[in-house]
Amino acid sequence: MAVSRAGILPATLTLLAGGLLAQLLPLLLGPWLTRLYLPEQFGHYTLFVAVAANFAVLACARYDFALPLARDETEARDLMALCVRVLLCVTLTSALVALAAALIVGASMFWLWLPVAVAIAGAGQWLTQWSTRAGRFTALSGSRVTQYGGAALAQVAGGLAQAGVAGLIIGPLLAGGLALAWLRQPSPLGGWGGLRTVSRSALRTIALKHRDFPLFNTPHAFAGALQDTLAVALLVVFTGEAAAGFWGLAIRYLKAPASLIGGAVSQALYPRLVHATPADARTIVRQIMSTLALTALPLVLLLLAFGPTLFASVFGEQWREAGTLARALAPYIGLHFVASPLGVVTLAWGAQAWALRLALVGQVMFLVALALGLHIGGTVGGAWAVSVSMTLYFGWFFWRLPAQCPRPLPIDREL
Template sequence: MTNARGGAPSLVGATLTLLMGGALAQLLPLLLGPFIARLFTPAAMGVFTQFATVAATVAVAASLRYEQALPLARADDEAHALLALSLRLVAVAVLVSAPLAWLLHVAGWLPWPALLPLAVASAGTLQVLMLWANRAHRFRALAASRVVQYGGMALLQLALGWALWRSVASGAQAAWALILAPMAAQVLACLWLMRPVPAGGWAKLLRPASADLRDRMRAQARRHKDFALINTPHAFLGTLQDALAVALLVAWSGDAAAGFWGLALRYLKAPATLVGSAVSQALYPRLAGATPQEARRVVRQVMALLGGVALVLTLVLLVAGPWLFERIFGAPWRQAGELARALAPYIGAHFVAAPLAVVTMAWGAQAWAFRLALVGQVAFVVALALGLRAGGLLGGAWAVSAVMVPYFGWYFWRLARWPDVPASPPAAPGPAMGSGTP
């Protein structure tokens, strides 16, 4: 694979391609979601949310985030070494997840433990292949993979839910169908991202490494060590925040409360997933080669545009959140709409922040972002716990919004005025980029 950056598509063109694919990918879940919600109980959704948050927490650290360095690799041999390293780390994570699943299940924190290694394997492999395709500027393939991943998940959940509803009484025990569907869809999405084939083919890359490949993997691991030492804990703690939030909800209010929380956040964050993923995947390579002045200008423009959309989204949820959820998902889900109203300010801020995670990666500010994220994650969990204690489920949601809006405001202000934008991405051993959304 050649790294022909001079022929790369424009930021606008790449963003539109990914945005169109993401819109189609989100269309099926949005259309089928009300039917899925009527086939599964809030308790089943709660069990699914418990599993999904634990699986995401493990999977996000599966490759130690080394795949995030793939778009920065200048030469093909560097990219191949990073790819080989990332996939081997995913394999190790799958092996480790088996005993971990048993321990978490015994502790009462993980339903359906036998499925955790499969979830880690499918999610970990997909996140590596997405960055592999990103480096090659295969934005159409990335868009198609998202359609398969999200649309396929919704179709499978609907089909399995219908079969269970027709044959046996559904309840919390039917959550396995909700859990299995996204894993199958992720496996199918991986098939769209197998190209470009690495030199020598996938079989050669995945077989026991030669001495030369081991040396190159070690060199890339040292060069991009900040992805493992800073970016991985950052991303891990971000998903751990979600897992702890769900654990608090289950302990305080039961599986149904986790189901309301999970459904509300899944739909409220769908716009951020759609727009944020498209913008960030196109923005990352653009920032990697931009001048400091151009980089600041692009980041401020992105924040302003996303802020306008976020304001409209927030107002709609504040005014009509409960009514919308009851109309769309049925009367049992009105409480999810009440949650949506309480979380609306937080969701609006998160919508703007989601695609900006790549900014601190491209600017070498991963250590600062990690420290800030720790503050935000602790604040989120503490606010939720105190809110649950003082006002139940809705009290926890309003407390989260009250704490997280000023937190994100500080984050936006600092990015807009960032003083040390690098003139070019690092191409020699030294600090590498890597961070996630605070």
């Protein structure tokens, strides 16, 4: 069927409205949080989130992203049942890793919250894609408001109670658990109990049908999460935990627009691309890229001109170094803003193998540039090196992406 930008606009605006409200509290409370917690505590929290993200991308083996492609309710039910089983296995694995870290390695006890974080994140990803398939964009917006706004409020409460790193970690977990209530609805074909009765043969069939997701998209997503973990580890090794805290704050706030706008665009774009003709799909992707680039440009210029001053004024003078990092990372952040929602394009087009190969190259470039920059010029040198290397990487990605649209689209192919 024909695809126009108008077809995506209502869903995007609904998600964007929820996202704006979801980001409002964290943005308003951020300056308070930086006065309640030390940079070193933010460094610990940044590392915890990075490690949890590594498990979270494995949580459903990315089969959750196949839900919008399901042809009927039976296939959707089988995919959901598969997601639940994989999520339970990954959560158990993370619990064993956390217990070993606490008892054998002697790591901080807050790592015992790792399996809770993995379970909540995995369930959120699964139910988000399920709601996207059903077009439940109001529920998606409500979930985001509860998750992000609630996390900031809970972290403030933890800071006032002088809970330290635990306050930063537990707050988002409580909010994430509450956010799942927005996404819950009776499962197709028999309610939630129907998920337990799916046969092994049905699970095997559906797993093989959508095998590209664990084979290509899962390594892709895991490599991206691992990149963030290794980046934080490099910062701690080269410059200490406070530097990791500065980096974490800068990345958290600089990527907030990409999370807000990019998340809304991708959730509305994915199901639309699945049903688009090749010509319409290429057209709409080019239009989205152009619009996102024009939106990102003012942010980049603002950071380049006033980054350190802005961060010192808003978060306190002790966070000026985070603003210096923000200035150095500005080109990378602008390009990431454009690329962030385009991850679903390769899912819809069945180009996951190409995306995986390119992403691995980009992640190696990122880490090598960061390590060399840290060695030569410290934290700021590492940030500028990342911006230079990622400009080359994203430039190639944007140029080659439209050519990945297949004929016919994956939804029309037979197994």
